[in-house]
Amino acid sequence: MKSSLRISLKTGEKIFINGAVLRVDRKVGLEFLNDVTFLLENHVLQPEDATTPLRQLYFIVQMMLINPEGAEQSQAMFKKSVVMLLSCFSNEQILTELKHIDAMVTEGRVFESLKAIRALYKIEEDILNNHQMPVETLEDIRKEIAPWR
Numbered sequence: 001m002k003s004s005l006r007i008s009l010k011t012g013e014k015i016f017i018n019g020a021v022l023r024v025d026r027k028v029g030l031e032f033l034n035d036v037t038f039l040l041e042n043h044v045l046q047p048e049d050a051t052t053p054l055r056q057l058y059f060i061v062q063m064m065l066i067n068p069e070g071a072e073q074s075q076a077m078f079k080k081s082v083v084m085l086l087s088c089f090s091n092e093q094i095l096t097e098l099k100h101i102d103a104m105v106t107e108g109r110v111f112e113s114l115k116a117i118r119a120l121y122k123i124e125e126d127i128l129n130n131h132q133m134p135v136e137t138l139e140d141i142r143k144e145i146a147p148w149r
Contacts, residue, residue: 005032014041019068
């Protein structure tokens with residue numbers, strides 16, 4: 001048996017476990033004794049915060065965890081978004097990581113892919129601040145995510 005995983009939650013904090021949302025009414029420690037998919041509240045991106053291409057991709061991937069019943073639809077949207085992002089970005093590190101993220105999601109390693117996407121935020125910010133991506137491209141990406149908001 002794998003070792004257990006312990007996490008602590010503060011009063012009022014939420015955790016998303018296998019599609020269920022739990023809020024604790026007092027400080028509590030949880031110990032997971034088996035494999036479980038979860039997101040802590042501070043890792044959940046709200047729709048209104050999905051303001052950049054990679055944050056929008058993160059939002060789509062997180063929906064696979066938060067809403068398992070809609071995972072098939074999320075996966076289709078993810079594939080479409082990855083293809084679009086691969087054609088929009090020219091930064092080699094982002095392109096390489098997007099391909100790796102695509103493989104992780106395909107293999108069911110969704111939680112790991114969220115971490116990988118977050119790691120690219122700084123590079124994306126630099127690209128967007130230096131206007132290295134056409135405004136039209138950004139608008140096209142925003143239109144794709146609109147149904148999810």
